[in-house]
Every structure is written in structure tokens, then in C-alpha cells.
Amino acid sequence: MRNSRLWRVLCVALCAGLLPGLAPILAAERSQEPAKIEVNGLGWLRNREQRRALERLLGAERGATLDAGAIEDAEFLLMSALVEQGFLHPEIQARITTPEGRAETHPFDATLQSSLPRSVRATELNLDVKRGRRYRFDEVRFQGLHAVPDEAAREFFLGERVLIRGGAAQVYSPARLRRSVEGLQNELRRLGYADATVRTDDLRIDDQTGDVDVTVIVDEGARWEVRDVQTAGAADELTTLSLERFEQHPWTHYLEQDIAEAIRNHFYQRGYPDVRVQMRRDARPAAEGVKPVTVIATIAPGARVTIGHVRFEGLQKTVPAVVERRVRATPGEPLNPLALDQARFRLGRLGVFDRVDVRYEPSEGPVRDPVFRVQEGRELEASLLLGYGSYEQLRGGIELRQFNLFGRAHQSRLLLVQSMKSSRGEYSYTVPELFGESLDGTGRVFGLQRQETSFLRQEYGANFSVAAPVRWLGANATLGYTFQSLRNQDNNLATRTADEQQVTAASVELNLVRDRRDNPLRPRRGYRWFVQTETASHYLGGTVDYQRLEFGGSWHRPWGRGRWVHLGLNHGAITTFGSQNNDSDLPVNKRFFPGGDNSIRGFREGEAAPRGADGRFIGAKTYLLLNAEIEQALTAKWSLVVFGDALGMAVRLADYPFAEQLFAVGVGVRYQTLIGPLRMEYGRNLDPRPRDPGGTLLFSVGFPF
Template structure:
């Protein structure tokens, strides 16, 4: 490690062929072993000037974009700087491989070397078909289309669409990786959702743009975006929320992923938080603040036994300006295969006197699972899910508590566990079912 640090220092000063040799000069036994003093001999070699910056192998990528990502300062050849530029090109996500070498410049009196980046472009178009089954949506199918390196300048686009018996979802995202800083992505997106909930129909169109910064060494991400939304809900009753509105909001979010396997977690944790601030001053009609926080933890307690814990809390109300009712679509509707499993999707929402969903302005979900693996692929689980809900923020944090207990069977696939589960409600309300079966793919929390 010491030798490499010395070598890196020489590289930064322009000594491209520097080497470091370590040799022992003194040995002395102590209580912990033998202490050895080392002598470091640095062999610099000639100081090398920076020549031309070359790119080979690119076919569709524009050279001016490559040069904007590989700007070396000179006048000396700094191999550390050249390798950082290689990493920056790799993070664009459009190359299968990026190599750098330093061919010597001929016919020069002093030592001059070029920096040559050899590129192999990746696939520009990728199409994936999507199919599956979920307890509430039933059969669904769709496709995901990715177009990489748009215009030859490293930009990417993704078109995603899914149709089920209960919903239609479409999303388009245009992204610019490595925007102004490492691991910083700029994006613009458009979403369309039409969904049949239990007692109302939801329609949403969302347009947005923002920035997202990743921190790969810690598994964290932070994001900030502006969102303009057209929200509509049909078949609602009572005074819980407006039916049709436009929303302009600023949204900030943070997440950390420290699980050993996001598709099949056995140890580690994940956490996230988001805050949405909407006000007419941003261009919409509605005024509210919406906060969501989540945490999950996974712990092996024996060779094939695991405990899983999950918690989620959401608040959605106008806590600052009190300018009117909360948009109905911005209320929370807990229940379902990833929430409290004694209920269908959205079924654990507060209800009115006729059994229609009111939505919650404050909600909490707690999950506990005991998983016992039977084989490498099969396992059984027992779980307890709880929900605290209230239709109005005045009764924060909740005025009603729902509890489900249940069990299930899981088959672990390469894309997550295939789950069959039954949740039984211990304290069902007047319009609640005694329990609900769920058949789904993916980890619940």
C-alpha cells in the first residue's frame, strides 16, 4: 500500500514509468511478532510530457463528446488524471469496455507520450418483454425499450409500458449521465397512469425534470426534481379530497441500499425518505406537503432461518398554508401484497359509511416475517402485518389499527421470490374481508 501511494504520487508529477522497490533494513521481534523497517527506493525514470489524446474504436459516438469527458491538463503526463478520465467514459454506460495506454511519440527530442483510449461500444437498443401476475392486477404484460447513446453524445432514453386488467402505465425517461459531475444524472420524464382502484378510478399525468446523484461506495442516492401533475379521481364520495386538480411540486428524496441481495435479501438494510412540497406559486392549484419514510432490515439467525422487519410511514396534508382540501390521489391507500396482506390493494384505507375508500392523510405500516428455508429454492414464511391509519391529519399519527397474520410459500427465482401467501385479519371492520390470498413475484419490502 505504501509503495503504491508513492508510485501514484510520481505518476501525478509526470513520471509515467515510476517504480518503487521496498527492501528490509531492520528486523526486531516484539510481543505481536516481528517488526520490520523498510526502505523505499523510488526510481522515477524520465519525466514525460503529454502528447495527443487519441480515441479509437468508436463508431457512433461523437469525438467532441469524448474529448469533453477526457480533458487532461498537461503539460506533463498525469497517469492518475488519465485513468480518472477512463472511469468517466466508462460511467456513461454506452461502452462495453474502455482501455487506456500510452504510446510513445516518435521523432521528438524529449520524452513525449500520447494518451490513447480504446473503446468498444455497447448495444444501442435493448428491448425486454414483461409478463406476470399479481393478486389485484391479475395478468399483466408490457415492454421496456432502451435506446443508449442517443445522437452519439451519451444520452439515454427509456420507454416503459405495462397493461393489466386493472391499470395502464406508461413512462418515458430521457437521461444525461455524468452531467457536470461524476455520478450525477440529469433527467426529464413523463408518466401516464390509469388505474381502477377498489372504489374509484385514478388518472394521472406527470411531467418532471431533475437531478440524481449516486454515491456507489456507500450505496446512497439523492435526488431533486420539479414535477407538474394532472390528477383526477372518479367515483369518490364525501369531502375527502378534490376530484380534479393540477399540481406543481418540488420533490427531494434520499435512499441507501445495504442489503446483500436486493432481489432476495438475507442480511443488511435499506432506507429511504422523500419530501414533496406543492404550492400554487410553483404553477399548480394544490397546496400540500407529502412525506414518506421507509426502513427494512434482514437478519440471519440460523443456517437457514431469517428474520425480516419493515416499517413505512407517510404524511400527506397542507401543514403550512392550509389552503384547501388535499388532492384525493395524494392520500395513502395501504393494503396489498407489499403492505398489510390481509387486504387487497388499497383495501386497508379508511372507509366511509358505505365502504368506499376515503384515503389516509397519515398511515403507518409495520411488517415482521419469519422465514425458514426448506431447500436452496423453497422456503416457508410466517408474518404479522400492522397498519395505523387516519383520514385526517388532526388525529395524527392514527385513529385506527389493523392487524393481519398469515403464512406463505416461496420459490426463489433469478428475478425474485415467487410468493403464495394468505393474510388473515384479526380485527376486520364492517366492510373488510376475513382474509386475502396473494400470488405475486418479488420481495414484499
């Protein structure tokens, strides 16, 4: 006890002696903290965004204190952001806390005429904002515009046409008006009206309502059209180059660039990396609104160059043979920059380099060494997964990826996902360019347990596949072999006696996909088709024989402005050729159970399957699904959807293509995100069967088809 009291006395004495000396150090530490900046009056989220933007833009100006110049810069940046958002006359009160602790207030307005005394310093800056009225375009009129429809031209000023224009879409600011005028002028010149000019007139701004009316004056001039493409210089190397495809097209600077690129590529392939192409045009007088143009390309090919030795830099963990095998360049052959650029692309396609560059040493001369400089990327990446669906509800998981295993550009992926209805695990190992330039091989082990509508699905097994592009089809193909165990438990199907079994399936799969949609997450134009086949046989090592085929596609097209038509068609069928007991040997896991947010939307997942006499579900052996919807943009992010779904299906293949039909119509709303649309849809069943729901409300993420 006496010793502990002595220690306390010594500690108090020591602190008493040290604190006076520590006080200046602690004060200096505090003084080095960056000056505090706060923004008020814009709402919690916008305040936070603007504060972070100011801290980032001020950069080095934001030290322990802000001087007068930094405070004025912060006010100017915030004022500029408000004006760009349509608040033309904002007011800002700058509340300053000086290093001595004194509080000061300084007002600013959009005239930017207020200035601070140069001696002002602040350790804390609070910017209180009064935005004032927001100005918006009310009417935009056009005079002299013929090449572009008025509605299309108006989108340069008001944004994409939607049913409900939000305030942000119609915002007026002088800078935005200038950009809109430049955008319309560039569009006219892209169409061949090289002399087109666009200006504004009769700009009317109502300070009481914030409405802005403007007249846009357009002088289109004649449309320039390419009638002839001529070349000068290097005639011997141009005998196999045809430029006629560029004729009878509107002349633009972009077309000239395309012509020059075609000529350069022609010479690159013949070993002239220093070729120079100078373009000029000869425009004749306009006749009937068209100005004929002759494009003349003057070519200076330079000297012919051959390849010396190929070298690589930056390889630390990657085996040199991995990159050498993907660069096809032989010493002594003509140096083709296009082929070497393709080699650079192949190296980047391995997925293990953050950056791949190529240069030539020496930069001049008849023989040059291609030097590939690579920057090796990450070795491990972890991602958290989160999602929601009407059937599986909340789901989450983790994805771990390893890159450049053993220095050979191999990759592995571990995926673990848990939802309210299922547990899923998967591990895959990928070897790029396994047997050729674009043939990748993947080995995979997997396990799945999922509570379906009428049974508990259990599947686990292994798969090996190879993937390659099919260039003549413009599609991607995958060929694989799968060995898996298929189980089902808690079976409530009408065919329970036949379906309760555990089987081993060994199958060969072939998948083909061609995707020509403009955006897979939010398609507005284009199409996609797919074919999936699965053939299981006891000759492949399993205990069941079946053949499963699914194919289908989707088509998307604008209908007017701000409106789109989406169509989807899918068909599937299962046969059991080679099976002794026909249907009784077909695993329930492989039957079709339609219904849900990506199928017929009047039902929850799996609940549109055929029903038996007792009302319980039976898996279908064939189905035909048609989805049709019209999407109308409400704002830039929100859209309204009206849809109709039709489903035909049959329990027996003898009733092909279907024996019963279901129909649903409905409406939905979508909110566009970076990962696809958030969807809320209600489907009403037109002729429900006994025990079918009258309709279903569905929530999901992603485009339905």
C-alpha cells in the same frame, strides 16, 4: 387446355432429366449435416441439457460423422458430468448408426477401460444412461479445528446450512471432496494461519446406501500477525505515506497485495506509472500461538512521466467533444494512471460504449500520450416485460431504449405496460452530466389509468429532474418538478362528494436513497433508507396546495446459519398548508391506501385504508407501517417466512400519528429467481374491522421491503 397439358408434359420430362443429376448433390447436402446426438435416461430436461453440452464441448469433432475418438470423448464428458453429480458408477450404452445404416451397440462404464475400434464411424449417436446409486455425504467430522466453528467448516462440504438439505447439496464425488478441502484450507489461511494444512482420513463409502463418512484432519499451526511494515527505496517520496493501518492484522497474501497497492497508488498520483513494489516477509518464531511478521516492501519508482496529448480512437457516431469533456488531463502534468482510469470509468458510465480501454504511446519515456480506445455499443434495445401480482394479476409490456442520440450520449426510453387493472405509458429523455460530472438530467412524460379498490385513478403529465450522488451521506438524490392532471372516476369512497374532482398539481420533489444491502433482490445483510418529499403549490402553476412526506427503511441480518431477520419501517404524512379548503382540496390520488403484498399482508392492495361510517374506504393522511419477518432457508432455492405486520393510520392529521391500528401475522414460501423471489404468502388479520377479510392469500414477485 392443350397448352397446360403440354406444360405438364415438359415439366415431367425436365424433372426426369434433372433428378438423376440432382440426387448426388442433395445427398451431399444431407451428408454435410452434423451427426445427431441424443441422450436418454436422465429425464426430459436433463437429457436436453446434456445433449446441448455435448454438442458445444465436442465442437469441431462433431462433423457429418463422429469417429471413434469423438464418440469416446462424448462418453467421457457425459460420464464425468454424472460422477460430479454423485453417480460414481454409471453405465452408458452407446447406440451407433453407421453411414451405411447399420446399428451397433457399445457399452461403457466408469472405469473408462472400454475402447472402440478405430474404424467406427457414426452419423447418429444415442447415449442410454443408467445412473446407478447417488452418493452423498452423511457425516463429516473434524479433528484439530479451532479457528473456524465446525458448522461453518461443514458448509464447505455440504453447502449453506438450510432446514432441508437437498440431494444436490450433499453430493459426494472425489473432485468435490478435493475442492472442499482446498476451500477450508484457504479460509484458514485467510484468517492468518499461513501454515495450515487440511487433509482427509478414514473415508468410508457404503456402496449399498450411498452414504459417505469422512474425517477431516486439520493442522492449523500458529496465527501469523503483522507487527511492522517497512519500506526500502524512494524514501523522499514516502514522507506522506502511512502504512500503520496494516499493522496488528492477520498476515495473508491478500494483505500483502493491499500494502503493495497502497504504495503503487501513492506513486501513481505523483507521476510514477512504472513503479514496481517487491514484497517479502520476515517471520519470527511463534510465541503463544502467534507468529510475529515484519512485512518489507522494496520500491523501485522508475522515472517520473508527464502527459503529452490525449487521443481517442474508435469514435464513429459519438461527437468528440462528448468524450473530451470527460477526460481531465492537461499536457505537461504528471501522468497519473489512477486519474486516467477514473476517466475511463466516466466514459463507460455514459452507457453508449461496450468497451473503453486506455494505453500509452510510447509505452516508455518521460512523455507519453494517453490513448482511449472505445467501442461504440448498440443504438436500440427492445425488451418484453412480464409479471404477476395478486392485485394487478397478469401484466405485460414492452420497453424500448435508444442510446447515443445525436452522438451526444443522450438516451431515451419508451415504456408501455398493460395489466388486468391498469394501463401505463411513459417516455423519458436523459442527458448525462447535464451541469457537472455526476449531475444527470431527465425529462419525462407519463400517463396512468389504474383501477383502485374504490376508484379509477387517472394521472398524466410531465416531469423534469436531475440526479446526483450526495457523497457525504453516501446516498443518491433526485430533485424534480412535475406538472400533472389528477382525475378519479367511479368513485366509491365515503368522501365521494369531496373527492370527485379533476385538479392540476404542480410540485417539486426531492428523493434521497441510501442502499447498503448486500443484494437488493435477495437481501441477507445490510440496510436501506429513503426520504421522499413532494410539495405542490398554486405558486408553481397548479390549482392545489399540499405537502407529502414519506420516509422509511429496512434492516437485514443473519440469525444463525440459514436464517435471517428482516425489519421494515415506513411512515407517511400529508399536510395542506396554504390550501383554502384544507382536506376538500386534497386530491384522492395523493392519499395513502395501504394494504397488499408490500404493505400489511392481511389485505389486498388498498383495502387496509380507513373506512367511513358506511364501511366504504377513506384515504389516510398519515400512516405508520412496521413489517417484521424471519426467513428460514429450506433448500438453496426455497425458504419459509413467518411475518408480522402492524399498521397505524388516521384520516385527519389532527389524530397524528394514527387513530386506528391493524395487525396481521402469517406465513409464506419463497422461491429465489434471477429477478427476485417468487412469493406466496397468507396473512391472517388479528382484529379485523366489519367488512374486512379474515385473511388474504397473496402472490407476487420481488422482496417486500
